[in-house]
Amino acid sequence: MDTFVCGKCGYVAFGSPPDVCPVCGAKKEAFEMDNTAIKRPVDSKNLNELEKKHIPQIKITKTCDLVGSGYVDANIKIGEILHPMETKHYIMYMDIYLDRAFIGRYHLTPEKLNPVLGIHLKVNSGKLLVLENCNLHGHWVSEVEI
Numbered sequence: 001m002d003t004f005v006c007g008k009c010g011y012v013a014f015g016s017p018p019d020v021c022p023v024c025g026a027k028k029e030a031f032e033m034d035n036t037a038i039k040r041p042v043d044s045k046n047l048n049e050l051e052k053k054h055i056p057q058i059k060i061t062k063t064c065d066l067v068g069s070g071y072v073d074a075n076i077k078i079g080e081i082l083h084p085m086e087t088k089h090y091i092m093y094m095d096i097y098l099d100r101a102f103i104g105r106y107h108l109t110p111e112k113l114n115p116v117l118g119i120h121l122k123v124n125s126g127k128l129l130v131l132e133n134c135n136l137h138g139h140w141v142s143e144v145e146i
Ligand SMILES: [Fe+2]
Pocket: 054, 083, 089, 090, 134, 135, 136, 137
């Protein structure tokens, strides 16, 4: 599946560019196809340290009852080895997709936050994809079945 990157905010669209960027409002013309925009592990069964620090870890929890039953929580942590959150090197944002459709962005700042996120979904099926952007090492993704 082709990936298109917004030249203004870094948002990545799967399949085709949107008419308007859902994150920053840029027009379709601001998008460029870039199928190398997302970093992939060289060998997914034998990750190197850079990969261990960047590939999102996603844990689905089906027991949350904050908003009634039948919904799903997802806990996300960047890196099997927790990624640094220092001024010079940190996770800038996490974008969340359901079945490759964008549903939200979480912006992070360095120093006071760990690169983790808890979200509560209004659905209980589909594929949850998390795309993170490291200021030095770019975009990395994980996708899991809910
Ligand atoms: Fe990094």
